Amino acid sequence: MNEKTQKLLSVLKLQPVVPVLIIEDAKSAVPLARALVEGGLKAIEITLRTPAALDAIRAVSQEVEGAVTGAGTILNALHYEDAVEAGAQFIVSPGATGELLDVADDHEAAFLPGAATSSEIMGLLEEGYEVMKFFPAEQAGGAAYLKSLSSPFAGTLFCPTGGISLKNAHDYLSLxxxxxxxxxxxxxxxxxxxGDWAGITKLAREAFELRG
Known part of the structure; x- marks a missing residue:
């Protein structure tokens, strides 16, 4: 698991903000991803919330130089298998089940499972996961809640998602x-x-500079 943890961290540390995309038209995936990469956001999560998602993952992974393509909203083993087959290099789930943890063991793709409570975090720690998605971040208690977890779960790292914007991102990134x-x-x-790709590149660049 340590090797997979390091692989996941190498992706998440590429940038302070990972774009979470809902792509309705697969034709927009490549120019959108290129705009994000140009702005510094190389790791890109494409959620499986639309029929176009798998085609979008496949296109970005094959055609966008520099992009590290991920798949999000993975809810079961079939989603996981389909996303990996489409070219996803990392997998993101809003939660974690035994089925997902089992299929994650069978693949090289890095897995970022979701957790929102102490019990869920403890369960993932038992499985060897030290890096988790905190979701839905704002609705589950926000930055203050996540800060309170830093002492009892020292060494555990989170990628909070849900309700985060340019206005409150720093509240989380400072933790x-x-x-x-x-x-x-x-x-x-x-x-x-x-098709305002220049506008998206500008937003991506602002997000990339948040950590600095």
Whole structure:
């Protein structure tokens, strides 16, 4: 598990913000990913919330130089298998089940499981996971809640996602137990629909500079 943890951290430490994308049209995936990479956001999570998601993952993984393609909203083993087959290099889930943990053991792709309570965190620690997604971040208690977990779960790192924006991202990134945050604000629906890739690159660059 330590090798997989290091692989996951090498992805999450590429940037302070991982874009969380809901792609309605697979044709927009490649120019969108290129715009994000140009702005410094190389690790990109494409969620399996639309019929176009797997085609988008496949296109980005094959055609976008520099992109590290991930798949999100993975809810079961079939999702996991399909995402890996499409080219996902890391897998993100809003929670964790025995089925997901088992299938993760069978693949090289790094797995970021979700947790929102102390019991869920303890369960993942028992399985050897030291890096987790904290979801839904704002609704589950926000940065203050996550900060309170840093003492009892020293050494555990989180990627909070859910309700995070440019306005509150720093609240999370300043915490010692946060490795990065996930956010959708870097790819607004209106900019994607209009093909304003320069605008998205600008947002990506602002997000990339948050840690500094």
């Amino acid at each position: 010692p137990n946060v490795v990065c945050v996930g956010g959708s604000w870097v790819a607004p629906k209106d900019l994607v629909a209009s």
